[in-house]
């Protein structure tokens with residue numbers, strides 16, 4: 001807020017544009033948006049206020065003075081509205097680990113810390129330092145994935161949608177791909193299996209019914225034009241009741257008999273089986289390979305816990321065809337993603353803990369953490385469910401505990417606009433903060449932000 005004594009009194013005139021641009025709250029915008037854009041918005045805001053002050057009858061002096069005092073904040077809001085605010089670090093206290101709106105999986109801190117020196121300089125992305133010859137760009141991550149999944153080979157592209165596109169385009173263009181009607185899913189936005197298929201130039205052959213598909217349905221559909229049998233794991237919904245689907249192992253056997261490759265879209269990038277009951281029934285890429293599936297694909301930024309990427313594992317000959325396809329160049333990941341993916345895959349190899357493991361904390365340690373936070377906030381500890389979320393593994397709840405405080409939409413909004421922004425949720429008139437999706441290192445920042453939002457209803461609200 002601008003101290004009104006610092007500026008000309010509203011009745012005598014408005015602060016000059018230069019003076020406003022030198023105000024700390026406005027000057028700090030210049031490094032984010034450039035002086036020209038800030039000046040344009042500042043002039044617009046000041047002109048608007050001048051018109052309001054010139055109205056007949058004029059606003060009361062207190063109103064005019066507080067409008068002048070608010071100028072820097074209003075200018076900041078105007079610049080943000082015009083050009084967008086900067087991407088911000090957010091504390092996710094929703095208990096939903098994979099939040100598409102919050103960037104899906106957070107990178108493990110050790111991986112994030114390893115990135116800057118690889119990014120603000122050159123790196124041996126495609127140079128073999130031992131021989132001085134050209135190296136394989138994706139060789140590192142693909143060797144690690146191959147080892148982790150027990151596959152013949154691996155291929156990494158920009159995301160899982162791209163993995164499907166390249167597999168379909170390279171292996172099934174102008175030919176038929178057999179898919180169960182129950183698996184013609186929409187993953188989100190414009191990502192629908194039939195549309196991806198059409199974009200890749202493959203012909204969709206639907207088999208079975210929405211709720212039930214049998215092996216015989218696939219068998220009857222396989223013919224000379226069949227290029228691929230595709231199985232897609234439902235990641236964001238669940239069919240229940242009178243349902244039947246063909247297991248990857250059965251489909252792999254049929255594919256082997258018929259000489260047709262089988263591709264399974266596993267979705268979440270789960271590399272190896274995990275013991276948690278919420279993941280039971282969701283096959284890992286390693287299991288799919290072991291079951292004889294020719295190719296399996298998944299995302300890098302879901303359960304794998306890495307950057308946005310698409311992982312394809314399976315038969316070397318099929319992946320070589322994908323790699324030779326002209327689209328491959330268009331779909332390859334950049335070095336930021338490759339560096340992050342390499343770091344995350346090494347943690348998987350080493351069996352190190354990953355952020356997703358926080359969903360299943362050590363009970364006692366977590367209780368102590370909650371009690372400390374509850375004491376500082378005056379919160380209650382109540383039973384609450386966490387979720388993997390984000391269209392990853394099925395939405396099986398993870399029982400546990402969270403913090404509860406009296407709260408409403410206004411408090412949620414103050415938390416979102418705080419520094420750092422905190423995202424929680426409301427349940428039965430209470431604000432719930434689930435620390436299972438917050439790194440323990442962030443507890444103090446979270447507690448400070450929540451206390452501020454509780455104490456001062458006006459704090460940090462910029463666009464009010």
Ligand SMILES: *Cc1c(COP(=O)(O)O)cnc(C)c1O
Pocket residue numbers: 159160161162187191232233234235265266267268298299300301309310391392
């Ligand atoms: C998430 C998901 C995709 C899309 O993956 P992106 O990496 O977001 O492109 C495709 N298929 C399934 C089954 C998924 O769960």
